[in-house]
Amino acid sequence: MNALINISCFLLLLMFSSCATSLPKHFATNYYKTNEQAIVKIEKLYSKTYKVKPIVAEYTDNTFNYVSIEMKTDSVRYIYEFNVKENRLQDTLQKFGYDTSSVMTLIRDMKSLKCTWINTLDYYVDDKKQSLVFMSIRPKAFDGLFANKKYYTLTFYKQPQYYDAEGRLLDKRNRKRLRKVNNETFWRINDKVCYTVIDHFR
């Protein structure tokens, strides 16, 4: 009898956890629509800042108090972690020649949206360099007890992309093939923006 109860508990647990990991598609698209303004603002500000001087920003803790900044010069990449309230953060940004006010706005906006990471990825189509912006968000709604996929990852392309009838991102050259980025399938938000939900933010 005890064994039967244990097995039922285990199956119930398994059911809960599998429910929590398969996030409904409409929830993910609705999340984007609800927060579109804030998301687009961050992406635009980041792209503008990156164009002047490459930068990567990452919140390293759950409380969004510590930010790791990756600053690139021609030959060396510097990675420093700061408490967002530290004066050292602004001093360092200034020393490396960043527009301090833009980067500080970006860091604050990332914190309000619970955006954990923002970066640019270069990729090549027909040997021509393209780039996309990667943004990972950790919405509160994803913090279910059994949820293992907590990061809502968005990719922003510069050109419209191809999708299949189910809204999955397709390869440009072979449109029968899914285009996987970092081995993940991405889903359509609009022509240039796709999302996936994964267990890591980069």
Place this chain on the structure above:
Amino acid sequence: MQIVAYKYHFLALLFVFFSLTTNGQQTHLSNQQKAALAYLDSHANISQSNYWHNINPSLFLKNIRKNITYPTLVYSGTNTNFCGYAALSFTCIKNYPLRYTKFMIELYNNGQASFRNVKFNPSYKVKVAAGLLEFKGVLDINHADQLWYMSLADHFKGYLNIFSKEYKPGAEDKLWPATNFAKFNRMLRKICNYETQSVGSDLIRPHFKNSVTFLNDKLDNSPQVFLFLNNAILHNSNHTKVKYRIPTHYVVLFGIIAHDDMVTFDYWDYGFRTKSEMPISVFEDIVFGVTWCKKQTEE
């Protein structure tokens, strides 16, 4: 007249500056590099390989030229498990550019070749997949690196590869190319002919009396020092408090300086020299292995 002379001086200085630096890299070439480039030039009209159908000859040659000239730009690709091969390539191409170039041309033309005593004859699946990797950053167009990393992964096997011996699409991000510490050291010995010494393992961290002094001593006495690190902490990718206590990443150590309770850790990975600041306790927590090498023979 004097202003014109200054102008020419300035232009000459500017020319010298730009001819010395490209992407921040010094282009002062060693005799070996010059010989490698001359060898590459003698194969400039290489035709499409009968073995590597998806390797574009022009991208292949361009990639080798870049590797010879700027070995620090060697890039393992985004989200792949090629970091061990990239660390090996960095030291191999830097020290033996001519041997590397001859090997690559032979492997491309004949589908098989030997690097010192190591005979490479990559599987058909690897030969088909090389050149097709995408969304790996600049590795997408670095066709020589795709061929080289995949050939290394196909040839050298360790216990991590027992259940993933054959290449399948996407395997570059999984266990197929994974490199345990002993395998990494073995590759250094076989490919670079180094005399290697190491401390650490795949599971248990080495104990240091003073890690910074220990590493600086190794840097002073060995031309190349490699670290085997826990990447989950070095390149954090989630906010879970429980992190896997296993090492997965190889870097080339350039320097380490202690200040108060912090270290500035100067290393090379992913085609870039990086200076990262972290508490000493975190640094010691992530180091699982240290390998230092000596060249056995000069070439």
